[in-house]
Amino acid sequence: MANFLVIAASSTMGRATCKLLQEHGHRVYKTARSDDKITPDSILDATNFEAVDAVFSLAKQSMGSIDGVVNFAGSLLLKPASSSNQEQYYQTIQSSLTTSFATVRSSQQLIDGGGSVVLISSAAASIGLPNHEAIAAAKAGVIGLMRSAAATYAHRNLRFNVVAPGLTETDLTDKIIQNKAALDYSLNMHPLGRIGKPEDIARAVVFFLDPVNNWITGQVLNVDGGLSTLKTPINPRNGN
Numbered sequence: 001m002a003n004f005l006v007i008a009a010s011s012t013m014g015r016a017t018c019k020l021l022q023e024h025g026h027r028v029y030k031t032a033r034s035d036d037k038i039t040p041d042s043i044l045d046a047t048n049f050e051a052v053d054a055v056f057s058l059a060k061q062s063m064g065s066i067d068g069v070v071n072f073a074g075s076l077l078l079k080p081a082s083s084s085n086q087e088q089y090y091q092t093i094q095s096s097l098t099t100s101f102a103t104v105r106s107s108q109q110l111i112d113g114g115g116s117v118v119l120i121s122s123a124a125a126s127i128g129l130p131n132h133e134a135i136a137a138a139k140a141g142v143i144g145l146m147r148s149a150a151a152t153y154a155h156r157n158l159r160f161n162v163v164a165p166g167l168t169e170t171d172l173t174d175k176i177i178q179n180k181a182a183l184d185y186s187l188n189m190h191p192l193g194r195i196g197k198p199e200d201i202a203r204a205v206v207f208f209l210d211p212v213n214n215w216i217t218g219q220v221l222n223v224d225g226g227l228s229t230l231k232t233p234i235n236p237r238n239g240n
Contacts, residue, residue: 003027003063004209005056007046007103008072010037012170013120016198017070017205024206029059029066046073046099049106056109068116068209069107073099074138076172081133089134096120096138097145104149107158114157118208119146120201121164121220123228139164143220150218159217161208166224168196191226 004021008014009030015038018028032040041062042055059066075095077088100119107117124132125139143162150160167173167186176182177195186195204223207213222228 001025001027002067002209002211003029003059003065005029005031005059005066005069006072007031007044007052007055007069007099008033008074009040010034011072011074012172012198013165013168013201013205014070014072016202017072020199020202020206021209027063029062031055046071046102047094049102052099052102052106053109056106060109065111066109066115067111067211068118069103069110070118070120070205070209071100071103072120074120074172075135077134078131078176079134080131084134092134093138093141096135097141100142100145104145104160107149107153108156110158114159114214116159116161116209116211116214117146117149118205119160119162120205121146121162123164123166123222123224125164126220126222126228146220147218154217157214159208159214161217162220163201163204163208164220164222164224164228165196165201166190166222166227168201169198189227190224191230191232194225196223196225 004026006014006018006028009018010032021028030040031042031044042058044055045051073095075092077092119142121142122139124136125143146160146162200223204221
């Protein structure tokens with residue numbers, strides 16, 4: 001049994017990951033910005049460095065140690081740069097990149113023998129998707145942050161990796177999925193012909209967190225139905 005801290009555990013992917021970790025017999029300390037979707041162990045503004053430091057300490061006090069942490073905090077802004085205002089841009093950077101930086105900064109509180117830190121990026125960080133400028137900037141920053149941290153802290157046996165989803169069924173993407181035209185367009189972009197489920201992402205996160213995979217660091221795992229790496233004809237599944 002291992003002990004894990006899940007930041008933004010109330011997110012759709014966070015809830016799926018907590019469920020899978022607990023099914024595997026692990027202990028989970030959950031944080032959320034509010035308690036409207038789950039009953040968290042701590043309410044946390046994950047953009048606040050001191051607050052993140054404190055929640056790591058609380059998790060250690062509660063569980064005795066922390067073997068790994070994953071940060072699911074994020075947002076979704078689908079606008080071109082020309083239509084995005086400064087507040088929207090800052091909010092996107094804060095929710096994805098700043099929270100990830102705060103997580104990395106506090107990860108020194110993981111167990112002395114090492115541990116695993118998993119950050120969440122996006123397929124938009126590695127390919128050019130229209131109307132994704134702010135989120136692509138934030139999520140590409142997460143990948144750069146992860147690789148630098150993996151190099152910096154390798155001597156301490158701290159591992160840093162990223163999971164990069166394609167379009168996945170979440171609370172944030174519900175408006176896209178409920179729009180038939182937008183959904184059909186998205187399905188055609190994913191070579192496997194479907195969008196992701198929260199459990200797809202949870203399994204990838206748990207893979208990186210699992211101590212058995214302790215010789216993996218500095219990696220990006222694209223869980224995106226082939227979106228970021230494959231170019232295929234229009235998907236015949238949708239009759240096009």
